[in-house]
Amino acid sequence: MTLHRRSLIGTLATVALLGTGCYPEQPTDITSFDLVFTASSPSFDFANALTYAIPDSVVLVTGNLTEGELPEMVDPLYGDQIIDRIRRNMDSRGWSEVNAADSPDVIFLPAVSKTENVTVYNWGYWGWYYPYAPGWGWYYPGYVPSYSSYTSGSLIMLMNVPADVSASNNVPIVWVGLVNGLLEGTSSTLLDRIESTIDEAFEQSPVLKR
Amino acid sequence: MLRYFLPLALLVAVPSLSKAQNLTIVEYSVAIPVGDLNSFIDEPSFRGVNLGYRHMIDGTRAVGIDMGWQTFFEKKDRATYTVDNEAITGEQYRYTNAFTASVQLDHIFREGEDIRPYIGIGLGTIYARRTLDMGLYSLEKDPWQFLLQPEAGVSFYLANGNALLLSANYYAGFKSKDLAGQSYVAISIGYAFEN
Numbered sequence: 001m002t003l004h005r006r007s008l009i010g011t012l013a014t015v016a017l018l019g020t021g022c023y024p025e026q027p028t029d030i031t032s033f034d035l036v037f038t039a040s041s042p043s044f045d046f047a048n049a050l051t052y053a054i055p056d057s058v059v060l061v062t063g064n065l066t067e068g069e070l071p072e073m074v075d076p077l078y079g080d081q082i083i084d085r086i087r088r089n090m091d092s093r094g095w096s097e098v099n100a101a102d103s104p105d106v107i108f109l110p111a112v113s114k115t116e117n118v119t120v121y122n123w124g125y126w127g128w129y130y131p132y133a134p135g136w137g138w139y140y141p142g143y144v145p146s147y148s149s150y151t152s153g154s155l156i157m158l159m160n161v162p163a164d165v166s167a168s169n170n171v172p173i174v175w176v177g178l179v180n181g182l183l184e185g186t187s188s189t190l191l192d193r194i195e196s197t198i199d200e201a202f203e204q205s206p207v208l209k210r
Numbered sequence: 211m212l213r214y215f216l217p218l219a220l221l222v223a224v225p226s227l228s229k230a231q232n233l234t235i236v237e238y239s240v241a242i243p244v245g246d247l248n249s250f251i252d253e254p255s256f257r258g259v260n261l262g263y264r265h266m267i268d269g270t271r272a273v274g275i276d277m278g279w280q281t282f283f284e285k286k287d288r289a290t291y292t293v294d295n296e297a298i299t300g301e302q303y304r305y306t307n308a309f310t311a312s313v314q315l316d317h318i319f320r321e322g323e324d325i326r327p328y329i330g331i332g333l334g335t336i337y338a339r340r341t342l343d344m345g346l347y348s349l350e351k352d353p354w355q356f357l358l359q360p361e362a363g364v365s366f367y368l369a370n371g372n373a374l375l376l377s378a379n380y381y382a383g384f385k386s387k388d389l390a391g392q393s394y395v396a397i398s399i400g401y402a403f404e405n
Contacts, residue, residue, distance in 0.1 A: 023283075026303060036298065037298045204298075
């Protein structure tokens with residue numbers, strides 16, 4: 001064996017020792033992919049907001065709706081769980097739930113997206129619930145959330161202030177919560193993850209505590 | 211002949227024992243991140259390899275090139291990270307793959323001895339590919355940075371111009387536009403073959 005061959009073999013053996021290469025360990029558990037992001041408006045006075053309203057259903061974002069088209073709703077098995085968990089967290093933090101027609105300080109709008117790379121879903125999703133004229137939009141007062149887009153498997157929770165509609169007919173979103181993860185696993189596992197991640201969204205948002 | 215450790219070194223085989231003027235070097239390295247890299251990954255790396263080549267100018271000086279690859283990794287348990295009015299909770303998988311290439315100039319001491327210390331300095335570049343995976347998102351920065359690579363080591367001559375090497379290298383990356391300098395200290399063991 002020549003020295004050159006030995007050199008080559010030694011080189012290859014050394015490289016082989018590195019085994020798995022650039023990324024030696026990656027997530028293997030489905031919960032490892034669960035991500036919870038929240039952002040809040042620094043200009044909104046959360047301390048003086050006491051009441052909230054929330055719909056009884058969670059809309060399913062499937063793309064941009066045409067005018068007058070009603071959105072699909074999330075399976076109540078999951079939708080009810082989402083609504084209930086949000087209620088529990090809001091109530092335990094001193095908020096009081098009221099009807100949407102009773103001038104709540106904030107309205108909590110939960111939506112689920114299973115589509116890929118939806119950047120923004122439009123206001124039309126809430127025409128069936130929100131007691132105002134169509135054609136409105138929303139904006140983020142005083143901040144821009146780092147995560148303005150989401151991928152498959154997202155629960156989007158938007159808290160807006162119906163009394164502060166801007167001159168351009170935009171409703172301010174003063175708090176946004178985004179839960180992102182893989183829509184896989186058994187229903188019980190998924191329900192557990194929904195609960196825990198919604199809880200995390202509230203835990204990491206001290207501004208929501210009364 | 212494996213008798214004792216003969217001089218060796220990166221740089222040189224003993225002229226009286228070998229006519230070799232060039233050496234090929236293969237090293238395995240363990241590294242400790244420092245500076246900004248340490249702030250990102252606070253774990254040692256056991257995944258490193260270096261390839262080198264040296265041309266002996268004379269019995270005490272050598273010039274050549276080094277190329278290396280070191281992989282750093284750290285998993286951060288599920289935690290909440292807060293910045294201003296934003297917070298994010300999740301597990302983090304942090305990776306930095308550092309690829310280096312440099313031109314090296316070495317000075318060998320104790321010419322003709324079996325055990326030869328040496329020091330060197332290198333200039334080149336480091337391609338630091340930093341990846342942060344969190345949930346389904348992945349953030350990446352991959353700057354090229356100027357690299358200064360001082361080294362010190364000792365060679366143990368084996369036979370036929372071959373030698374074992376033990377060395378320490380400081381890979382000092384310099385700040386680039388979007389990332390602070392990526393630096394680490396590597397301890398390497400290697401083998402040098404005469405050409």
